[in-house]
Amino acid sequence: MTTEKIPDIIIGRLPIYLRALQRLADAGALTTSSRELGELVGISAAQIRKDISQFGExxxxxxxxxxxFLxxxxxxxLKVDRVWEIAIVGMGGIGQALAHFNGFVDxxxxxxxxxDNDPKKIGRKAADFIVLDAATIEDEISARGIKIALLxxxxASAQEAADQLARAGVKAILNYAPTSISVPEDVRVQYIDPVTHLQRMTYYL
Amino acid sequence: MTTEKIPDIIIGRLPIYLRALQRLADAGALTTSSRELGELVGISAAQIRKDISQFGExxxxxxxxxxxFLxxxxxxxLKVDRVWEIAIVGMGGIGQALAHFNGFVDxxxxxxxxxDNDPKKIGRKAADFIVLDAATIEDEISARGIKIALLxxxxASAQEAADQLARAGVKAILNYAPTSISVPEDVRVQYIDPVTHLQRMTYYL
Structure with missing residues (x-):
């Protein structure tokens, strides 16, 4: 791997390649080409070769x-040759679904x-853990050393929760709340907002 | 608006701008600058001005x-000056959460x-509609003229469901299943996969 700074846009495509490779592997394939991979992910073969060659031959x-091998x-x-523990903040419908999401495995x-901050939810079992009081986010997350959270x-509560997470030492937040949040410079945020994806498609309808 | 083809990457940023503008409007602001908007969304002021100027002054x-006005x-x-009806296919945890998601409003x-294809779910009420049998997707969606679906x-069932949706006349699919799907050329797909977003951030940890 080179030590030069790789543009984030390239980093963002690597997980897409990894997912497509998994799909090929699941189907029993042993080798692939940039052309085949490109057709699966909708990116040109040349772009894929260029992206991957940033990291070696x-x-x-x-x-x-x-x-x-790839x-x-x-x-x-991507540092996912290990298992990262993540915390969910907010156990409404989306939080509950993510607690049971089987797409994280492997x-x-x-x-x-x-x-959660709802007394009716605190202390209840969700998947294989107990829902904790949101007031304890800073103590619990920093004690456990968790660096990644699903918001x-x-x-209306997103910014306050993001502030708590930043103080707890979280460095990566996947934000499901339909709003932008501000975080310190050393914290990264990615947004999951179905509406922005939908609006990107309605343009073409 | 110009009639030249606007790159999809620019179209993809417009919903992000729209969301940030909503946030400013909610806070009571009447005007904004490309600099302020840029700080909210993490895109340079110059890029924002360039993107917006594609469509006029x-x-x-x-x-x-x-x-x-903006x-x-x-x-x-983006053609969201109207309300698009959307269909959810699969009423597991994520589907249920999306049926109740209040982020679509306005x-x-x-x-x-x-x-859904689960007899225990078919016929049940979810939000303000009844869950229908997945075997009827083609008839029901084409009769209603729905063009957008959340998958x-x-x-393992994603490709088959996507084929049904394409035959039903759906032209935009937001895919929550953790796998790639193949669709006809006139159908657009966007992916919501928390893992690809998380992996994009672990690179930096």
């Missing part, structure tokens, strides 16, 4: 990529904690 | 943008139908 002219490399680059993540609270 | 040097223009461009969408089935 992982393919062979003529024979393409070994799927398991997957291992991508997992290593992809580097495991939900380890969940918080699933209503829009 | 909506701002004034020195006074910036009228928030309500929001109207963006809604018009943003151009309303869930109008939901489908919330398990990965």
């Amino acid at each position: 992982f393919g062979k002219q003529g024979t393409g990529y070994s799927i398991s 997957m291992d490399k991508l997992r290593d680059i 992809r580097g993540f495991r939900v380890g904690m969940a918080f 699933c609270v209503p829009a | 909506f701002g004034k040097q020195g006074t910036g943008y009228s928030i309500s 929001m109207d223009k963006l809604r018009d461009i 943003r151009g969408f309303r869930v109008g139908m939901a489908f 919330c089935v398990p990965a």
Whole structure:
């Protein structure tokens, strides 16, 4: 791997390649080409070759990529060759669904904690853990050393919860609340907002 | 609006601007600048000005943008100056949560139908509609003229459901299943996969 700074837009495509490689592996394939991968993910073969070559020479002219080798490399680059524990904040419908989401398995993540501020939810079991009081976010998350959180609270509570998470030492927030949040510079935020994806498609209707 | 083809990457940023403008409007602001907007969304002021100017001259040097005017223009461009009815396929945890999601309101969408293939779920009420049998997707969706669907089935069923939706006349699919799907050329797909967003952040941890 080079030590130069890789543009974030390239980093953002690697998980897409990894997911497509998993799909090929699940179907029993052992090797693939940038052309096949490109058709699966809707990105040009040239772009894929260029992206992957940023990190080294992982393919062979003529024979393409070994799927398991390339997957291992991508997992290593993305640091998902391990299992990250994540915390869910807000156990409404989305939070509950994520607590039971089986798509994290084998992809580097495991939900380890969940918080809510509703007394009716605190102390209840969700998946294989107990929902904790949101007032204890800072203590509980920092004690556990969790660096990643799924923010699933209503829009009006999102900024306050994000502040708590930042103080707890969380460095990556996946925000499901339909609003922007401000965080310190060393904290990254990604947004999951179905409406922005839908609006990107209605333009073409 | 120009009639030239606007790159999809720009279209993809417009919903982000619209969401940030809503946030400013909710806070009582009447005007904004590309600099302020840029700080909210993490995109450079120059890029924002360039993106918006693709569609016309909506701002004034020195006074910036009228928030309500720019929001109207963006809604018009993205075709969310109306309400699109959407169908949910798969009423597991995520589907249920989306049926009750209040983030669609005033943003151009309303869930109008939901489908599942589980006899225990079919016929039950979810939000303000009855869950229909997934076997009737083609008839029900084409009869209603719905063009947009949220695909919330398990990965193993995603391709089959996507095929049904395409045959029903759906032109935009938001795929929550953790797998890629193939669709005809005139159907657009966007993916909601928390893991790809998380993996994009673990790279930096």
